[in-house]
Amino acid sequence: MSGFVEKGIIRVHNHVGPDIWLMQIELPRIAKEAKPGQFVHVKVNDPRYILRRPISIAGTDAGRGIVEIIYRIVGKGTEAMSHLKVGDTLDCLGPLGTSFDMNRDHIVGIGGGVGIAPILFMARASREGQMTVVIGGRNKEEVFW
Incomplete structure (x- = not known):
């Protein structure tokens, strides 16, 4: 599978550790297809950042259409992501x-x-x-999990 582009609404976005964030995004197609160990390429909603960020999938809830990711602020792109509400x-492009x-x-x-993140997804599955x-x-x- 090569994945597909899907736009989703952020349902949860919590600061869980030093520069570490947990986000749940409503992505029904990706949630249905994703398996432990896969990732999504996230496009930051800022024209200054044209490249997608690869982020491991931490879990899914296919019934609700939710994909969960955990990311760390390591540069300007993930810093911009941390300001999303x-x-x-x-x-997103995935699952990949x-x-x-x-x-x-x-x-x-x-x-x-x-x-x-991928270990959490695997443990849940x-x-x-x-x-x-x-x-x-x-x-x-x-050690927030």
Whole structure:
């Protein structure tokens, strides 16, 4: 699958850690198709930033058409994203990338900071007892999950 462009309304946009934000976007087609390990390319609503930002999908709620992402402010583009408000529209391309193989008896997911996003999605999709998760961060504020 090569993904598709979908514009969605931001439903949740919360500051969850040092320069770390969680956003839920109403993207029904992407939410229906996305699998753990995939990402979306987000277009910032500012003509100064023409390139899309690749951001891992942290989870979906296909029934509500919601895609959840977690991102860190690392440059001017993600800084501009952090100023978006609930109700704003965001242009996304996805789902993209190769998904994780969930056909295993036991999975170990290891990550830290915003690197936990695909692990969170995988943990939500796993069977009970199928996954062990180890997370870390630079400090206790980065361990927000």
